[in-house]
Amino acid sequence: MSAIAFPLPDPRILARREEIIAGLAALVPPAALITSEDERRPYETDALTAYRRLPLAVVLPSTTQEVAAVLKFCGEQGVPVVPRGAGTSLAGGAIPQEDAVVIGVSKMNRILEIDYANRVAKVQAGVTNLAVTGEVMAEGFFYAPDPSSQLACSIGGNIGMNSGGAHCLKYGVTTNNVLGVTLVMLDGSIVEIGGSHLDSGGLDILGLIVGSEGQLGIVTEATVRILRAAEGARPVLFGFPTSEQAGEAVAAIIGAGIIPVAMEFMDKPAIEICEAFAHAGYPMDVEALLIIEVEGSDAEMDAQLARIVAIAREHGVQTVKESQSAMESAAIWKGRKSAFGATGRIADYICMDGTIPTGQLPHVLRRMDEIVKGYGLRVANVFHAGDGNLHPLILYNCNDPVEAQKAEDAGMDILRLCVEVGGCLTGEHGVGIEKRDLMNVQFNEADLHQQMRVRAVFDGQWLMNPAKVFPLEGRVAA
Amino acid sequence: MTLHTPSSEADACAFIASAATARTPLALVGGGTRAGLGRPTQTERSLSSAGLTGITLYEPSEMVIGARAGTPLAEVQKTLADRGQMLPFEPMDHRALLRTSGEPTIGAIAAGNISGPRRINAGAARDSLIGIRLVNGKGEAIKSGGRVMKNVTGLDLVKLVAGSFGTLGFLTEVIFRVLPVPERVVTLVWRGLSDEAGVALLSSALGSPFEPMAAAHLPAGIDADHARTLLRLENFSVSIEYRRAELATLLNCHGAPELIEGAASGALWQGVRDARFFAGSQEAVWRLSLAPTNGPKAMAAIARALQQARWYYDWGGGLVWLAVPAVGDAGAATIRGAIRPLGGHATLVRAPDAIRASVPVFEPMSGPLQRVTAGIKASFDPAGIFEPGRMYAGV
Numbered sequence: 001m002s003a004i005a006f007p008l009p010d011p012r013i014l015a016r017r018e019e020i021i022a023g024l025a026a027l028v029p030p031a032a033l034i035t036s037e038d039e040r041r042p043y044e045t046d047a048l049t050a051y052r053r054l055p056l057a058v059v060l061p062s063t064t065q066e067v068a069a070v071l072k073f074c075g076e077q078g079v080p081v082v083p084r085g086a087g088t089s090l091a092g093g094a095i096p097q098e099d100a101v102v103i104g105v106s107k108m109n110r111i112l113e114i115d116y117a118n119r120v121a122k123v124q125a126g127v128t129n130l131a132v133t134g135e136v137m138a139e140g141f142f143y144a145p146d147p148s149s150q151l152a153c154s155i156g157g158n159i160g161m162n163s164g165g166a167h168c169l170k171y172g173v174t175t176n177n178v179l180g181v182t183l184v185m186l187d188g189s190i191v192e193i194g195g196s197h198l199d200s201g202g203l204d205i206l207g208l209i210v211g212s213e214g215q216l217g218i219v220t221e222a223t224v225r226i227l228r229a230a231e232g233a234r235p236v237l238f239g240f241p242t243s244e245q246a247g248e249a250v251a252a253i254i255g256a257g258i259i260p261v262a263m264e265f266m267d268k269p270a271i272e273i274c275e276a277f278a279h280a281g282y283p284m285d286v287e288a289l290l291i292i293e294v295e296g297s298d299a300e301m302d303a304q305l306a307r308i309v310a311i312a313r314e315h316g317v318q319t320v321k322e323s324q325s326a327m328e329s330a331a332i333w334k335g336r337k338s339a340f341g342a343t344g345r346i347a348d349y350i351c352m353d354g355t356i357p358t359g360q361l362p363h364v365l366r367r368m369d370e371i372v373k374g375y376g377l378r379v380a381n382v383f384h385a386g387d388g389n390l391h392p393l394i395l396y397n398c399n400d401p402v403e404a405q406k407a408e409d410a411g412m413d414i415l416r417l418c419v420e421v422g423g424c425l426t427g428e429h430g431v432g433i434e435k436r437d438l439m440n441v442q443f444n445e446a447d448l449h450q451q452m453r454v455r456a457v458f459d460g461q462w463l464m465n466p467a468k469v470f471p472l473e474g475r476v477a478a
Numbered sequence: 479m480t481l482h483t484p485s486s487e488a489d490a491c492a493f494i495a496s497a498a499t500a501r502t503p504l505a506l507v508g509g510g511t512r513a514g515l516g517r518p519t520q521t522e523r524s525l526s527s528a529g530l531t532g533i534t535l536y537e538p539s540e541m542v543i544g545a546r547a548g549t550p551l552a553e554v555q556k557t558l559a560d561r562g563q564m565l566p567f568e569p570m571d572h573r574a575l576l577r578t579s580g581e582p583t584i585g586a587i588a589a590g591n592i593s594g595p596r597r598i599n600a601g602a603a604r605d606s607l608i609g610i611r612l613v614n615g616k617g618e619a620i621k622s623g624g625r626v627m628k629n630v631t632g633l634d635l636v637k638l639v640a641g642s643f644g645t646l647g648f649l650t651e652v653i654f655r656v657l658p659v660p661e662r663v664v665t666l667v668w669r670g671l672s673d674e675a676g677v678a679l680l681s682s683a684l685g686s687p688f689e690p691m692a693a694a695h696l697p698a699g700i701d702a703d704h705a706r707t708l709l710r711l712e713n714f715s716v717s718i719e720y721r722r723a724e725l726a727t728l729l730n731c732h733g734a735p736e737l738i739e740g741a742a743s744g745a746l747w748q749g750v751r752d753a754r755f756f757a758g759s760q761e762a763v764w765r766l767s768l769a770p771t772n773g774p775k776a777m778a779a780i781a782r783a784l785q786q787a788r789w790y791y792d793w794g795g796g797l798v799w800l801a802v803p804a805v806g807d808a809g810a811a812t813i814r815g816a817i818r819p820l821g822g823h824a825t826l827v828r829a830p831d832a833i834r835a836s837v838p839v840f841e842p843m844s845g846p847l848q849r850v851t852a853g854i855k856a857s858f859d860p861a862g863i864f865e866p867g868r869m870y871a872g873v
């Protein structure tokens with residue numbers, strides 16, 4: 001595929017490659033600097049693997065000071081920088097360009113401090129999302145944002161993308177769970193923003209950093225909230241004869257004042273794909289599946305589920321399957337959480353990520369199906385029903401360039417549809433390179449220019465992850 | 479002082495554009511109840527959101543409400559209550575503390591990031607604020623966020639504007655995520671604990687699976703002769719019964735709690751939320767944000783130096799409301815000195831103009847953050863017309 005444009009690499013930077021590498025070598029230990037082509041390869045793409053560019057060099061610092069020295073150097077030399085966590089971005093957020101230095105935080109993966117009394121953990125940015133929970137689990141605590149990639153993705157990348165997960169209906173996304181960061185700016189200055197306390201004094205710059213996709217600086221440490229886990233959690237499967245009924249049941253549950261911790265929706269193609277892979281016991285004779293999870297003591301869960309089941313029955317539920325054991329619960333979630341991987345086994349796919357007002361769900365499902373069929377392709381849908389975050393998986397054959405282009409076009413049409421019904425281009429995966437050129441669909445020029453002027457306050461030279469988020473033309477200064 | 483009250487966003491744009499050309503400083507007002515917040519500013523003209531009213535969007539099943547900025551908060555709350563919903567962050571009402579009257583507006587709640595006791599569990603106003611429309615200092619109407627809860631499209635200017643106190647732009651519309659009103663609310667009260675013991679109790683409770691939605695400690699002398707440590711539970715009745723029993727067991731080393739409910743519980747938390755205990759006095763009032771267990775540590779140090787200080791804790795110990803005599807620097811040097819080694823910040827909420835003009839009202843920042851803050855201000859408001867100097871000199 002070649003639909004998404006990359007800026008042409010600056011030949012003056014390419015010509016100075018040796019000199020730039022020598023400069024970097026003076027700042028970090030040899031093991032932290034990667035220059036050979038073989039070793040740079042793993043950094044040429046992220047989870048948006050259809051696009052790749054070999055970076056000029058890769059630096060993997062071990063300390064905030066090293067990050068500061070490298071950033072300052074790149075700033076002075078006018079060399080673009082691409083911050084990288086684990087490289088699991090699905091929007092191409094961590095894909096480099098040929099004239100850029102990748103600065104990866106993967107070596108900075110220590111948990112620095114855990115403070116149960118104040119319910120915070122201080123971690124380095126390269127620690128994985130799941131490692132934070134792993135560290136505090138024995139005490140009954142967890143870190144709430146749970147992207148499906150949580151085994152691999154880093155806290156720094158989560159902050160870059162403001163990542164969410166299945167449980168954010170109750171617990172919020174990254175921005176609601178980070179209290180402080182250490183940020184290194186392009187001029188090498190190191191700032192502490194926030195801390196172990198709840199609200200920042202002054203402007204909420206932390207709120208701006210979260211979700212800024214590596215455009216404002218590099219996060220090297222973060223203070224995150226850790227929460228005490230509920231006594232128990234139980235998912236229930238609901239099979240509905242139509243998507244409309246499933247959607248109405250979701251609305252009625254919320255209308256009744258019940259906020260489950262998770263409400264996940266899968267359509268028929270997604271059910272088939274996931275069941276074939278995970279053998280989770282999903283019903284095969286329904287059009288739509290909801291996985292609704294509740295939390296609390298056994299008695300509390302029983303009471304809440306009784307209400308939810310009653311509402312589901314009022315909306316024509318066909319199958320109700322309550323998990324009877326931890327193993328069954330794990331299987332139910334395994335089916336859902338492996339949706340991407342399972343789909344990957346049967347076809348190539350593009351995973352889109354847009355958000356819609358949930359009331360528009362039946363209309364959007366219908367239109368999406370029409371759009372994708374219009375391109376002669378198939379789509380499987382999994383999404384977070386409580387908050388309207390869609391993940392259509394558009395299936396195609398990547399060895400067929402025509403089909404690949406169609407898949408991409410269908411995805412873009414779906415995102416336009418999301419905006420048209422009052423939603424947005426991305427709910428959790430970010431803009432990256434993937435949706436950069438659609439930003440004009442959601443924002444007008446004044447909106448975008450305001451964002452770009454704020455961006456330029458941190459990076460007047462547009463060197464930080466410069467090919468991402470904003471259309472390549474029409475960039476503005478502070 | 480002249481007041482302009484636009485009746486549409488377009489009108490606001492035109493007015494602000496001409497003010498920018500003339501470099502006329504503007505005070506931005508909602509209900510106009512503002513008198514003493516932030517640093518005193520010199521503005522000849524005010525721009526009011528009073529003409530921009532009305533709910534623009536309400537979808538109970540999507541848990542979202544939108545309103546024009548000048549809509550009275552009370553109207554938003556009534557609309558939600560009619561459908562069994564509420565603003566999750568329990569916004570504080572400053573009128574008693576600041577001795578002002580008038581109608582708080584929903585736009586100012588967003589502009590001030592104003593949250594109450596439920597903040598520890600349900601997040602701050604900024605966490606529920608999902609979309610804004612505002613007019614920047616060039617007179618351009620801008621939007622950020624939207625009506626859906628999950629949105630990572632572009633930079634999150636919503637957060638930046640929440641808590642900017644009118645210094646970045648004139649809000650015309652705000653959209654919040656809402657929650658259902660709980661079926662039942664009860665408060666557990668322990669008596670006679672020291673600050674350390676009270677906050678330790680709150681920490682254990684907040685580190686338990688029983689989800690207290692609010693947690694405060696009122697030392698002796700704050701509205702009663704004895705200290706009170708408060709935990710609020712909100713849920714379906716079955717959960718309340720179970721959780722209060724579990725909490726009483728978990729925390730029985732601190733004694734047995736008393737249970738209050740209904741109006742008595744509501745009034746107590748309203749007092750905590752609105753800092754009513756300091757409403758009738760002439761003292762200067764500070765608001766300290768700290769890691770919860772640092773609250774008592776900071777207060778021990780401050781109390782040694784400022785012997786007439788009175789204080790209480792919300793947010794599990796992490797929010798301290800502190801009243802000190804309104805003389806000299808109102809304790810600024812002592813208070814900020816005590817916080818510095820612990821992390822956190824202090825904001826001077828109430829004090830005579832003369833003190834607020836000479837003491838930084840918001841916590842002073844490091845050099846690089848100051849530059850970023852000034853840069854952000856300039857990026858929204860290049861002519862520097864909105865509430866100049868309200869948060870920081872020059873911003």
Ligand SMILES: Cc1cc2nc3c(=O)[nH]c(=O)nc-3n(C[C@H](O)[C@H](O)[C@H](O)COP(=O)(O)OP(=O)(O)OC[C@H]3O[C@@H](n4cnc5c(N)ncnc54)[C@H](O)[C@@H]3O)c2cc1C
Pocket residue numbers: 046047082083084085086087088089090093094105125146147148149152153154155156157158159160161162163164165166213214215217218219220340341428429430465
């Ligand atoms: C199978 C699969 C499932 C997924 N499921 C989810 C999901 O459920 N929810 C969800 O939200 N996402 C999901 N994702 C997307 C992805 O995992 C998240 O966006 C994740 O937060 C990226 O983290 P990372 O460490 O891999 O970051 P990277 O991909 O390396 O980087 C992501 C962005 O953050 C920036 N960045 C990285 N580190 C830093 C830093 N230290 N400082 C500043 N900027 C930085 C990068 O420049 C880039 O723009 C999924 C991805 C895959 C492959």
Ligand SMILES: Cc1cc2nc3c(=O)[nH]c(=O)nc-3n(C[C@H](O)[C@H](O)[C@H](O)COP(=O)(O)OP(=O)(O)OC[C@H]3O[C@@H](n4cnc5c(N)ncnc54)[C@H](O)[C@@H]3O)c2cc1C
Pocket residue numbers: 505506507508509510511512513514515516527547548551570571572573576578580581582583584585586587589590591592593642643644645647648649650826827828865
């Ligand atoms: C004297 C006084 C002191 C206060 N002190 C604090 C405090 O220390 N901490 C705190 O959290 N809250 C404080 N508040 C906030 C206040 O209690 C609430 O905002 C309340 O809702 C007041 O509503 P209002 O509509 O009268 O707002 P106003 O008092 O008119 O405005 C409050 C703030 O919001 C800004 N504002 C109002 N409308 C808009 C708009 N449409 N667009 C952009 N900005 C706007 C104003 O410039 C001002 O900075 C204070 C209020 C008053 C009256």
